[in-house]
Amino acid sequence: xxxxxxxNAEEFFFKSLMLxxxxxxxxxxxxxxxxxxxxxxxxxxxxxxxxTPKGGFYLGKEGGILNAIVGSLLLAGGAxxxxxxxxxxxxxxxxxxxxxNSWLAHLTxxxxxxxxGIPSIVYGAFGFTxxxxxxxxxxxxxxxxxxxxxxxxxxxxxxxxxxxxxxxEMIHAxxxxxxxxxxxxxxxxxxxxxxxLLSAVLMAFGRGIGDSASVLFTAGFSDAVPTSLSQPVxxxxxxxxxxxxxxxxxxxxxxxxxxxxxxxxxxxxxxLARLLVRKLHRHVIx
Amino acid sequence: xxxxxPESRTHIQTKNLSVYYKxxxxxxxxxxxxxxxxxxAIIGPSGCGKSTLxxxxxxxxxxxxxxxxxxxxxxxxEDIFSSKVDVTRIxxxxxxxxxxxxxxxxxxxxxxxxGPKIHGMRNRQQLEVLVQKNLQIAGLWDEVKDRLNxxxxxxxxxxxQRLCLARGLAVEPEIILADEPTSALDxxxxxxxxxKLHELKDRxxxxxxxxxxxQARRLADYxxxxxxxxxxxxxxxxxxxxxxxxxxxxxxxxxxxx
Numbered sequence: 225x226x227x228x229x230x231x232n233a234e235e236f237f238f239k240s241l242m243l244x245x246x247x248x249x250x251x252x253x254x255x256x257x258x259x260x261x262x263x264x265x266x267x268x269x270x271x272x273x274x275x276t277p278k279g280g281f282y283l284g285k286e287g288g289i290l291n292a293i294v295g296s297l298l299l300a301g302g303a304x305x306x307x308x309x310x311x312x313x314x315x316x317x318x319x320x321x322x323x324x325n326s327w328l329a330h331l332t333x334x335x336x337x338x339x340x341g342i343p344s345i346v347y348g349a350f351g352f353t354x355x356x357x358x359x360x361x362x363x364x365x366x367x368x369x370x371x372x373x374x375x376x377x378x379x380x381x382x383x384x385x386x387x388x389x390x391x392x393e394m395i396h397a398x399x400x401x402x403x404x405x406x407x408x409x410x411x412x413x414x415x416x417x418x419x420x421l422l423s424a425v426l427m428a429f430g431r432g433i434g435d436s437a438s439v440l441f442t443a444g445f446s447d448a449v450p451t452s453l454s455q456p457v458x459x460x461x462x463x464x465x466x467x468x469x470x471x472x473x474x475x476x477x478x479x480x481x482x483x484x485x486x487x488x489x490x491x492x493x494x495x496l497a498r499l500l501v502r503k504l505h506r507h508v509i510x
Numbered sequence: 511x512x513x514x515x516p517e518s519r520t521h522i523q524t525k526n527l528s529v530y531y532k533x534x535x536x537x538x539x540x541x542x543x544x545x546x547x548x549x550x551a552i553i554g555p556s557g558c559g560k561s562t563l564x565x566x567x568x569x570x571x572x573x574x575x576x577x578x579x580x581x582x583x584x585x586x587x588e589d590i591f592s593s594k595v596d597v598t599r600i601x602x603x604x605x606x607x608x609x610x611x612x613x614x615x616x617x618x619x620x621x622x623x624x625g626p627k628i629h630g631m632r633n634r635q636q637l638e639v640l641v642q643k644n645l646q647i648a649g650l651w652d653e654v655k656d657r658l659n660x661x662x663x664x665x666x667x668x669x670x671q672r673l674c675l676a677r678g679l680a681v682e683p684e685i686i687l688a689d690e691p692t693s694a695l696d697x698x699x700x701x702x703x704x705x706k707l708h709e710l711k712d713r714x715x716x717x718x719x720x721x722x723x724x725q726a727r728r729l730a731d732y733x734x735x736x737x738x739x740x741x742x743x744x745x746x747x748x749x750x751x752x753x754x755x756x757x758x759x760x761x762x763x764x765x766x767x768x
Contacts, residue, residue, distance in 0.1 A: 323575045323576075324575050325575065391612065393608055393610065393612040394612045394614060394615070395573075396570060396573060396606075396608070396612070397606070397608065397612040397613075397614065397674070397677075398614065398624075399570065399573060399601060400568060400570060400601055400604070400605075400606035400678070401601065401602070401624060401625040401628065401677065401678070401681055402598040402599065402601045402602030402625065402628065402629060402681060403598070403624075403625075403628050404598055407628055411624070411628075412614055412615065415614075415615045415616060416615040506661050506663075507615045507616050507617065507661045507662075507663065508615050508663065509612070509613055509614070509615050509662070509663050510663065
């Protein structure tokens with residue numbers, strides 16, 4: 225009888241431990257959103273979302289963060305496009321063309337995993353060196369390339385994992401109809417893995433739009449919305465950083481409002497990802 | 511066009527075929543002839559190499575890692591393992607039904623149209639005719655004609671297997687290879703598939719791998735009995751089942767070994 229009680233107590237202990245940690249994580253997220261909402265919402269205005277900074281914006285004068293919103297979207301969008309055009313061929317090669325125990329596939333996956341762990345400031349430094357070598361100045365293009373390097377491993381491994389789930393029988397079915405490997409890859413494997421691919425893309429985009437260290441030296445900052453790839457570009461994380469660094473309370477409050485905008489954008493992206501994944505699941509064979 | 515000959519000709523022939531997975535011998539020196547336009551059942555206990563033999567016929571064996579193939583497989587007299595052969599052309603000649611149906615991640619219509627599209631058919635009307643024809647042959651048309659654009663995943667498993675049959679037939683093969691095609695199906699779906707294979711044998715060479723002796727008895731015109739990677743006995747079904755020459759065949763049929 226005693227042993228039974230002990231087992232019950234153990235069960236209760238682990239259950240409460242798991243519940244506590246789960247609730248803790250949810251609380252952290254809510255707390256962060258709560259703080260930026262509380263501190264920033266008062267400064268959030270239509271003007272702030274639709275205007276570029278006027279002179280003295282960082283001293284508390286008029287203007288908005290449109291330059292950073294547009295800049296961030298352009299930068300993360302471009303970076304995702306670059307990273308995607310590199311990732312898809314890699315993921316297809318790894319999953320359709322290499323053998324199961326290929327050393328090249330193993331090496332590639334290990335390298336990507338290592339790259340996932342490199343801090344973004346290192347990518348920033350790397351991007352900066354690359355920029356100097358290529359003769360680029362701080363610009364949208366340099367920022368895109370650097371952020372593309374940063375999100376490439378995340379994107380590539382994400383797509384790789386989703387394509388890896390394709391059942392072997394499905395691939396064989398396609399071959400048995402006389403399809404070549406490339407036809408099978410493009411028409412069957414990519415299609416089966418498409419929801420996973422899309423969520424990897426949106427996750428990478430979210431990572432790219434939120435990163436500040438990699439764009440600090442490479443994209444620079446500008447009060448204007450860029451009109452070409454060679455112009456420097458503002459980003460939301462840096463806009464937050466600069467505004468938060470001022471001694472003026474109203475500007476700091478705007479920093480929180482900017483953080484709020486960025487968080488809502490990222491939230492929107494992840495909700496969109498979930499929605500699309502659910503919708504696109506229709507043809508996926510379980 | 512040649513008039514159909516009364517005696518059947520050999521459609522697939524293996525000569526001293528041996529297959530290794532890594533260092534394991536899966537097929538040992540198999541020489542067998544598969545007749546045209548009849549159902550040949552490959553029977554034998556699990557792990558005897560039935561599926562490996564089937565995979566060699568359409569070179570799906572290539573897609574498995576670290577396999578070695580010795581000897582030759584002739585389809586219509588052509589050595590399909592020759593380096594000059596275009597493997598997609600060989601596979602197009604054969605429809606494959608696997609143990610579990612594996613529909614492609616697309617609509618019912620697209621599943622059947624996939625093969626013809628790959629082989630160059632672009633005309634939508636032609637495709638529609640072809641899809642309908644093959645779904646009818648597979649006995650699925652009436653059940654799906656109103657929902658061709660729905661995902662193939664929405665079909666029951668028995669319907670999926672018939673969809674796979676239609677998909678295989680749509681590339682106009684000469685041979686149907688079936689690897690225990692009913693092992694995942696319920697009795698009614700099984701009867702459906704068996705009925706279809708029976709109907710199709712006048713037009714196609716059918717090779718079915720099965721571990722169910724009763725299924726082989728119901729369907730087969732010819733029987734190939736394999737045991738531990740070796741060909742023990744082959745011949746017309748009646749002869750193999752009623753008057754087996756080999757002791758091991760007798761034992762298997764009686765259920766002494768399985």
